[in-house]
Amino acid sequence: MGEPGGERPMREKAGWRRPTVLELLFDLVFVFALNQLSLRLNNDLSAGRQQWFGEVVEAFLLFLAFWVLWLSTVALTSRRSPESLVIQTAVFVSMAGAVVMAVAVPQGFEQRALVFAGAYVVARTSRVLLLLVFRRETTTTPALLPFAVSAVLWIVGALVHDQGRRAVLWALALAIGYIGFAAGFKRLAGAPIAGEHMAERLQQFYLIALGEAVLVSGMAFSGSNLGTPHAVGFGLAFVAIVLLWRVYFYRAGAVLPVAITGARNPVRQSVAVAGTHLLMIAGVFLAGVGFELYIMEPLGRPEPKWLIAVLGGPALFLAGRSLFELLVFSRISRSRLAGLLALGLLLPATWYLPPLAAGGAAVAILAGIAGSDAWRARGRAPELPAPRI
Structure with a gap:
């Protein structure tokens, strides 16, 4: 997936289809990063x-950098033996880079921009060097060129003083890096990939995002005076988290491993599914920020900009979930589209309402979608994946 290297099979043993303990340890870093x-x-x-x-x-660009680092590492471990010392070293290097990036986040676009960008570039570059030197794997110049250009843009962006120019340069670096990353993975079409492993890794990152939402909601409630409005806000946040779990896993999320391994082109299916997970995970992350905001000030004055998180988070999740369903079943449930429309209509309706009211309305829409899923499932056999790719 964009990392230079050969096409030799990996994860052929049955035990390698599940994430290793090292990979689970790697994921823990991203709990800190998301927080x-x-x-x-x-x-x-x-x-x-x-x-x-x-x-x-700026915060979203920092989020995308973590996502690309995580996903490129998952792509590496979905192709090559997790028992290889070189691959384990590559995972540790990525983990160290992610930790330094997370430490720099509070000032990641300001005084610590060079620390953030440097950690990202070192993590990605060292992984390439490990594969080229110790595995003696070769690649073509077109495969390396986007990677090199992206790295240069990260460092140059960190060195400029204007944050607007920095944002443009880093956005361009992310776009070039991700496109090269996806194109590199697609060039390996037909090469073996552990589809079950890829599916489970994507699901685990989604659960990390849900766990981070639980963490920030609990911290916000703990830091309040535990009054009734705050308790109602915390209750709404908890229900929303349960609904985000339910809507994701019913039913496309539950059959994701089969949807990848049963696709005509599992590699291309993996790339497409990863893109939809980016939208869903970003939506859950935004929703978690919204939970924190309306738990802290449930009956405060209306803050229209908070609606980016309170309503925009669920909307982004539903957009990604709709595309995800299209990839798995070749169709989109009407309830998802209706939910997106309802969230759009809520924007002007909640503009002058307290934050808690907007949060409650968003939870009601998610509950309606989950209820629609349960109603459609009555007396029906479980739907099987039907991917187009």
Whole structure:
């Protein structure tokens, strides 16, 4: 998946189709990373600054950098033996890079921009060197060129003083890096991939995002005076988390391993499914920030910019979930589209309402979608995947 290397099979043994203990340890770093991003975004939305939209964009770019680092590591371990010392070293290097990036997040677009960008570039570059030197794997110049250009843009962006130019350069670096990453993976079409492993890794990152939402909601409630409005907000957040779990896993999420392994082109299916998970995970992350905001100030004055998280998070999740369902079943449930429309209509309706009211309305829409799923499932045999790819 964009990492230079050969096409030799990996994870052929049955025991290798499940994530290793090292991979699970690697995931724990991203609990810290998402929490750091959540705190940053919460501060951006809570502060009275006029440039808050630009700060939200900056937080999203930092989020995308973590996603690309995580996904490229998963792609590597979905192809090559997890018992290889070189591969284990590559995972440890990625873990170290992610930790340093997470530490830099609070000032990742400001004073610590070079620390953040440097850690990202070192993590990606060292992995390439490990494969080229110790595995003696070769690649073509077109495969390396996007990687090199992306690395240069990260460092140059960190060195410029204007944050607007930095955002443009880093956005371009992410776009080039991700496109090269996806194109490199697709070039290996027909080469073996552990589809069950890829599916489970994507599901685990989704669960990490849900767990981070639980963490920030609990911390927000613990930091309040435990009054009734705060308790109602915490209750709504908990119900929303359960519904986000339910809507994801029914039913496309539950059959994702089969949807990848049963596809005509499992590699291309993996790339497409990973893209939909980016949208869903970003939606859950945003929703978690919204939970924190309306738990802290449930009956405060209306804050329209908070609706980016409170309503935008569930909307982004549903958009990704609809595309995910299309990839798995070659169709989209009407309830998902209706939910997106309802969230759009809620935007003007909740503009002047307290944050808790907007949160309650979003939870009601998610509950309606989950209820529709349960109603359609009555007396029907479980639907089997029908991927087009």
